[in-house]
Amino acid sequence: MRLTIDNVSKTFGSRRALIGIDSEMTPGVYGILGANGSGKTTLMRILAGVMKPSSGCVRLDGQPIDRLNERYRERIGYLPQHAGLYDGFSAEKFLSYIAALKGLSKAETPRKVDEALELVGLRDYRKQKVGSFSGGMKRRVGIAQALLNDPDILIVDEPTAGLDPKERIRFRNLLSRISDDRIVLLSTHIVSDIELIANEIVVLKEGRLLAKETPLQLLRSLERRVWSAVVDEPDMIRLQSGYKVGSIVRVENRFRLRLIGDSKPHEAAVPETPSLEDLYLSIFDEEGDASCGC
Numbered sequence: 001m002r003l004t005i006d007n008v009s010k011t012f013g014s015r016r017a018l019i020g021i022d023s024e025m026t027p028g029v030y031g032i033l034g035a036n037g038s039g040k041t042t043l044m045r046i047l048a049g050v051m052k053p054s055s056g057c058v059r060l061d062g063q064p065i066d067r068l069n070e071r072y073r074e075r076i077g078y079l080p081q082h083a084g085l086y087d088g089f090s091a092e093k094f095l096s097y098i099a100a101l102k103g104l105s106k107a108e109t110p111r112k113v114d115e116a117l118e119l120v121g122l123r124d125y126r127k128q129k130v131g132s133f134s135g136g137m138k139r140r141v142g143i144a145q146a147l148l149n150d151p152d153i154l155i156v157d158e159p160t161a162g163l164d165p166k167e168r169i170r171f172r173n174l175l176s177r178i179s180d181d182r183i184v185l186l187s188t189h190i191v192s193d194i195e196l197i198a199n200e201i202v203v204l205k206e207g208r209l210l211a212k213e214t215p216l217q218l219l220r221s222l223e224r225r226v227w228s229a230v231v232d233e234p235d236m237i238r239l240q241s242g243y244k245v246g247s248i249v250r251v252e253n254r255f256r257l258r259l260i261g262d263s264k265p266h267e268a269a270v271p272e273t274p275s276l277e278d279l280y281l282s283i284f285d286e287e288g289d290a291s292c293g294c
């Protein structure tokens with residue numbers, strides 16, 4: 001199975017949300033990483049077939065998805081950013097309702113609902129009302145509905161927004177577990193959501209695709225460029241204006257800085273092993289949200 005994005009652009013009036021995106025995906029987990037407004041949702045919606053590109057084409061195994069139409073949609077599971085759930089329904093009833101909307105037969109629905117609940121670890125809670133669930137459990141119900149038709153391609157848009165760290169880890173593991181033989185696309189602006197599970201990371205910035213590489217390959221671009229240094233206040237201020245500074249920790253009356261620079265930024269600086277947080281900082285520092293959700 002091969003999903004091909006061929007020179008896809010999308011404009012809203014004069015705003016260019018996506019600019020000439022080219023990419024190819026085979027089964028695995030793909031993390032779509034970008035700051036707010038970088039085009040993640042637009043790309044996800046185009047790949048889910050609910051929005052058309054202004055130009056360019058998406059193909060599944062060589063066939064344009066708008067020509068495949070219903071045959072494509074049958075192979076997609078999509079969890080939008082703001083998925084609506086029916087709080088008054090039990091998990092089981094809600095999923096049965098979605099199964100009917102997706103056209104699953106009455107005969108197969110109970111088994112499919114049961115399998116989906118089992119996969120997301122909610123079988124024991126199937127009779128409970130969705131409204132009583134935690135944020136993480138609700139997100140898992142969202143994944144369960146996207147999995148009902150056993151999709152080959154699963155698209156989840158910012159699924160961890162608003163979840164606490166424990167729920168985020170659980171959710172991450174769930175996505176990793178269900179990725180066998182599927183293309184799983186997960187958008188986020190939180191590096192830790194994807195660094196452990198993504199086979200490849202697709203970096204979007206201002207509508208352009210900056211990179212599509214394995215986490216290791218991405219980190220290689222930062223080798224010998226990440227430093228830490230314990231400095232006094234005047235040096236801290238100087239370094240902050242000349243370098244991309246990730247973290248500042250007070251150490252008695254001095255400061256430990258983690259920063260990015262092509263050459264040694266300070267006589268006290270020592271090299272550090274790069275992390276994807278550093279990569280995010282190096283790409284998106286102007287948005288100032290490199291550490292969001294940590």
Ligand SMILES: Nc1ncnc2c1ncn2[C@@H]1O[C@H](COP(=O)(O)OP(=O)(O)OP(=O)(O)O)[C@@H](O)[C@H]1O
Binds near residue numbers: 012
């Ligand atoms: N329906 C729309 N009409 C007009 N502009 C839009 C529309 N949808 C998206 N945009 C614009 O396109 C750009 C990309 O938006 P998009 O929602 O795809 O980004 P994003 O990376 O998903 O951001 P976020 O993380 O905030 O959801 C933004 O500048 C946004 O304002």
